[in-house]
Amino acid sequence: MYLVLQREGDEKPTRWRYDFKKLMSVEREDIERRTGRNFAQFTQDVQQGNSLCRRALLFTYLRRDHPKTKFEDVDFGWDELTLEYSKQEYTAMRAAVLENMHGDDLAAALAAIDRDLETAFDDTEATGKAQLPIAE
Helix, strand or coil: HHHEEEECCCEEEEEECCCHHHHHHHHHHHHHHHHHCHHHHHHHHHHCCHHHHHHHHHHHHHHHHCCCCCCCCCCCCHHEEEEEEEEHHHHHHHHCCCCCCCCHHHHHHHHHHHHHHHHCCCCCCCCCCCCCCCCC
């Protein structure tokens, strides 16, 4: 999964691979302090679109690139920041759906996955098998 920042006027988006298991402990603790959530709740809230959680996540990645970044300076338009699955993640989801669903539910799930798969970022740097997204 990627955290994607596409500011108005930017030619290309900035993309960070978001794997909550790869955040450092000091980053997780900072996120917990800033959001008032334990990390497990934070991971769910990020995926559900919580603005404060997404801002804290963006701050974490921006600070990696620019250590002097201040949380107060992190701002974005709602349509400028998204979470996106890669083609490889959609392909893994598609395989899981084929194994676990049937009938109309299967058809609807495949239609939605295939629609998003067409425009998904091709993560050619991915190694190994793509993992299904998990919220702990």
